[in-house]
Amino acid sequence: MKRFAVxxxxxxxxxxxxxxxxxxxxLVDGQEIKQEWETLVNPLRDISNANIxxxxxxxxxxxxxxxxxxxxxxxxxQGRILVAHNLPFDSRMLRAEFDRLGRHLDLGxxxxxxxxxxxxxxxxxxxYGISNEAAHRAVxxxxxxxxxxxxxxxxxxALVPVQIExxxxxxxxxxxxxxxxxxxxxxxQMTLQRAVRHVSINGCQGSLLSYMDGLCxxxxxxxxxxxxxxxxxxxxxxxxxxxxxxxxxxxxFIESVVDAANRDSxxxxxxxxxxxxxxxxxxxxxxxxxxxxxxVEFMPGIRVCFTGQVIDSQGNELSREELHxxxxxxxxxxxxxxxxxxxxxxxxxxxxxxxxKAKKARDYGISVISVQEFLALVKN
Numbered sequence: 497m498k499r500f501a502v503x504x505x506x507x508x509x510x511x512x513x514x515x516x517x518x519x520x521x522x523l524v525d526g527q528e529i530k531q532e533w534e535t536l537v538n539p540l541r542d543i544s545n546a547n548i549x550x551x552x553x554x555x556x557x558x559x560x561x562x563x564x565x566x567x568x569x570x571x572x573x574q575g576r577i578l579v580a581h582n583l584p585f586d587s588r589m590l591r592a593e594f595d596r597l598g599r600h601l602d603l604g605x606x607x608x609x610x611x612x613x614x615x616x617x618x619x620x621x622x623x624y625g626i627s628n629e630a631a632h633r634a635v636x637x638x639x640x641x642x643x644x645x646x647x648x649x650x651x652x653x654a655l656v657p658v659q660i661e662x663x664x665x666x667x668x669x670x671x672x673x674x675x676x677x678x679x680x681x682x683x684x685q686m687t688l689q690r691a692v693r694h695v696s697i698n699g700c701q702g703s704l705l706s707y708m709d710g711l712c713x714x715x716x717x718x719x720x721x722x723x724x725x726x727x728x729x730x731x732x733x734x735x736x737x738x739x740x741x742x743x744x745x746x747x748x749f750i751e752s753v754v755d756a757a758n759r760d761s762x763x764x765x766x767x768x769x770x771x772x773x774x775x776x777x778x779x780x781x782x783x784x785x786x787x788x789x790x791x792v793e794f795m796p797g798i799r800v801c802f803t804g805q806v807i808d809s810q811g812n813e814l815s816r817e818e819l820h821x822x823x824x825x826x827x828x829x830x831x832x833x834x835x836x837x838x839x840x841x842x843x844x845x846x847x848x849x850x851x852x853k854a855k856k857a858r859d860y861g862i863s864v865i866s867v868q869e870f871l872a873l874v875k876n
């Protein structure tokens with residue numbers, strides 16, 4: 497019976513000098529989860545990416561340092577096969593923490609669910625019917641990975657368990673975990689995060705896949721800092737990627753973002769600016785599709801269809817009857833459905849709306865405006 501230790505870490509960043517701020521371990525014997533263990537970790541340094549996982553310096557101020565928990569971690573890992581989603585990254589962060597303390601760590605040969613599925617964790621969980629609502633929390637990501645392992649693992653005689661010197665001396669440790677009931681701090685809501693979540697990584701293999709997964713993490717907010725650029729270059733060198741291979745992954749990433757952003761047949765001006773900016777910073781070219789919508793003339797007689805819940809600037813919900821009355825006051829003709837020949841304009845709660853009516857309008861080349869734009873027409 498195989499004994500696994502499924503690990504996930506949250507970190508101060510993604511570079512070689514970054515530190516672990518949360519670690520989650522799920523111990524699995526065969527296909528049975530035997531134990532879960534987690535703690536926040538005080539990295540004794542700044543946390544530059546709190547927007548990703550919600551762990552701030554204040555949150556970890558009472559947490560133990562890695563030195564205070566290393567014996568417990570060694571005890572839990574000893575003799576087990578290490579498993580992670582993007583094993584090269586979690587292994588690297590774990591090894592770096594042991595190295596700082598002068599502790600010998602032989603990680604053996606573990607199992608990477610990222611390489612096995614060729615999908616990001618969120619996508620793989622969706623495909624295999626696994627719930628992971630509290631993503632970017634170490635123990636929940638580790639638990640999701642453990643459940644994924646149970647669905648995809650096939651016997652592999654080449655796997656080698658972890659060996660750590662001095663791991664038999666278990667020391668009672670102080671841990672400091674985020675309360676299970678704590679509402680997770682959401683990442684900064686950037687316009688294109690919805691697109692990055694759906695980036696396809698199917699076309700990558702081996703080292704390219706590990707690099708792509710790291711690239712998706714770095715660009716979750718569609719911003720590339722100088723520090724993140726250095727990390728990507730270091731990570732590419734560690735994976736022995738050539739400049740051409742690195743550029744190939746960058747191109748694949750940008751093309752996937754464009755495809756994902758355009759799933760609603762609409763790329764806003766802000767999205768367009770962000771995509772072009774990040775493509776330039778990654779050194780790749782991007783061709784953004786233009787909207788098929790014809791410019792509508794706002795004049796009496798145009799046929800308008802409303803979709804979604806509509807809230808005015810005072811926070812009041814406007815009923816469909818009120819909207820129709822406002823449209824009639826402009827001389828517009830309200831219609832209930834979007835058809836190619838009997839609708840000229842769609843008014844949505846959000847111009848980027850992915851409602852059925854808004855998407856159909858874009859497919860037909862019918863203009864879509866926001867309710868704020870429509871109410872501005874009423875005032876004028």
